[in-house]
Amino acid sequence: MEQIPQRQPTRSVKVKNTVIGGGSRIKIQSMTTARVTDDDICGELAALKAEGCDIVRVAVNDVADALAIKSRDFLGMPVVADIHFDYKLALLAIENGADKVRVNPSNLGARENFVKVIHCARAHHVPIRIGANCGSVHDAVNVGQSVSDSLKEYVGVCENEGFYDIVLSVKSSSVLQTIELNREVSRIFDYPLHLGVTEAGTLSGGSIKNAIGIGALLADGIGDTIRVSLSAAPYEEVACAKRILRALDLYGGVKIVSCPTCGRKKADVIALASELERATSSINADITIAVMGCEVNGPGEAKQADLGVAGAVGGGAVLFEKGKLIKKLTKEEIIPELLKYIDSYSK
Ligand code: SF4
Structure with a gap:
């Protein structure tokens, strides 16, 4: 019997009208490739919304x-403002409506710059995602220690200021390192974790890396929000995230x-399953459909x-429910009839 992974308890952090952590549904994030100032962003945002993106991130250059x-x-x-180097941009983004900021405190300069971001975030009830980067260290053992120490230091700064609206993330392009580091971080902190394998690659190869890295952690009950990083249109990241979560019944x-x-x-089967997947990707019915080659x-x-x-002699198919034969279908009836049944399940 399939088991839904037992989630590790984390604090809940409110991001505008949604919640990360605290046992809430795992939130799907993506990032636009267009700048906020560029009207091309409108198409990307519409596609992300249609695909079911929960939280969108934008670069603030x-x-x-x-x-x-x-x-x-x-x-x-x-909307999450992604900030690098200039803490004043974090302040400005928050003052102009960002619902969350993502910073790596190590590249914000002096400690008081990070503290100013914390004060601004607190005043506007905006959480901060604190990212630790392990890209420049190659010794796996030392990376783990260095990332944990960095996060402890940054979280300590926040807690000293009485600020707890924190989401943590660890950045690595190695699948195995991603898994190890996040396991370690989840042992130390009870703040929600943002999972992702960074610079994962193309739609096909990158999806596999993300499925393994994010999937292994989710199966351990680790992770509260995910971003599948792909060199592909942003909505593809959301589609892949949904597939990973569905595979784990999450x-x-x-x-x-x-x-x-x-x-x-x-x-x-190849054509039928692909067509059905496309036609049902946004249908809200908890149902499992089988497409099989022979009766x-x-x-x-x-x-x-x-x-x-299941495919039948002559090119049509038999329709079955819980393994029990219901009726025969012609080739043309297969998809419409399945969609009709799915529709009845979603009511
Ligand atoms: S035996 Fe039938 S159901 Fe099994 S793989 Fe072959 S075609 Fe598909």
């Missing part, structure tokens, strides 16, 4: 970006299982599915 946050419509998604929606096909196949083995192999089709 300069004063113009920070000021533009105020007038940009983020379609209801909380996200609702239609789950598709399909066979790899073999010489017994009587239906084009000889298909219904039996997929009896755990709520609903399924």
Whole structure:
């Protein structure tokens, strides 16, 4: 029997109208490739919203970006200002409506600069994601120690100021290092953790790296919000994040299982499963659908599915529910009929 991972308890941190941690649903984040000042961002934001992005991050390079946050419509998604080096941009972004800021305190200069960001965030009820970077250290043992020590120091600064609206993250492009470091961080802190494998690569290769890195941690019950980092359109990051979460039963929606096909196949499973995945990606029904190649083995192999089709002689399929045959379908009826059944499950 499948087990939903037991989540490690963390504090809850409010980001505008949503919550990270505290046992809440794991939130999906992405980052726009367009600048806040660039109107191309509108298309990216619409696609992210449609795909189910919970929280969107934008790069704040300069004063113009920070000021533009105020007038940009983020379609209801909380917006995170990503700051490097200039703490004044963090202050300006918060004052202009950023719902959260992401900083690496080690690149903000003097300690009092970070403290000024904390004071500003507290005044505006805005949380801070504190990132620790291990990119420049190559010794795995020392990296772990150095990252933990850095985070302890930064968290200590926040706590000394009475500020607890903190989300933590550890940045590594190595899958194994990502897993090890986050396990270590989760043993030390009870602040929510932001997971991701950075610079993971392309849609295909990067998805696998993220699925392993993020997935292994989620299976351990670690992680409160995730960002799948891909060299692809931002909405693809959200689609991949949903697949990772669904694979672990941590996200609702239609789950598709399909066979790899073999010489017994009587239906084009590859085309059917892909079409069904596209058609159901945003449908809010907790249901598992099987797409199987033949009626000889298909219904039996997929009896755990709520609903399924298996290819039949002549190019059509049989429709089955919990392994029990319901009716025969022509090739053209397969997708519409499945969607009709899925619709009845979502009511
Ligand atoms: S369900 Fe049928 S077609 Fe698919 S892998 Fe099994 S035997 Fe082959």
